[in-house]
Amino acid sequence: MDRAGLIRELHEIAAGMTKGEHRQSPGEGDASLVEQYGFSSLDALEYLLILEEKFDVVFEDEDLTEETLFSIEGLATYILDQRTGESPSLT
Template identity: 85%
Template sequence: MDRAGLIRELHEIAAGMTKSDQHRQVPAEGAGDASLVDQYGFSSLDALEYLLILEEKFDVVFEDEDLTEETLFSIEGLATYILDQKVGETTSSS
């Protein structure tokens, strides 16, 4: 899984969830460090729904102890978390 492609996909999913036209535009490359609240106007319920969508789409599990501010509110943090889980799956199945 390519990191840049994953980040783009995470933005597209988040943008598709927003109700405001102001937040529907996918940010430019390198804008992944702003929070989901700042970028897309997510509420805490939106963030939870987003995580559930990501769990299903990418076949990952967001463990309670891993739900840090960095992981929850940053596209970069989410991408790192998803990629780390995927690398862990590959390593453990080898």
């Protein structure tokens, strides 16, 4: 899957969790999941669990930074890095 397709899918999953109700358009600036979809911290953790299962990745505790937890771009980078066997490059 290419980066653009992955980002689209990440937005679709997030929108599905909130029944499509979001505060900003997907991809608008570098808005966080909280800003775009109104995610609470529990929503963000549920989202990560869904992503782990769907993309067969593991979000390691030490990699759960603000960027990874709240940024679609950061999530896409993390997932792509894990799927290609690279170390996460978010620090």
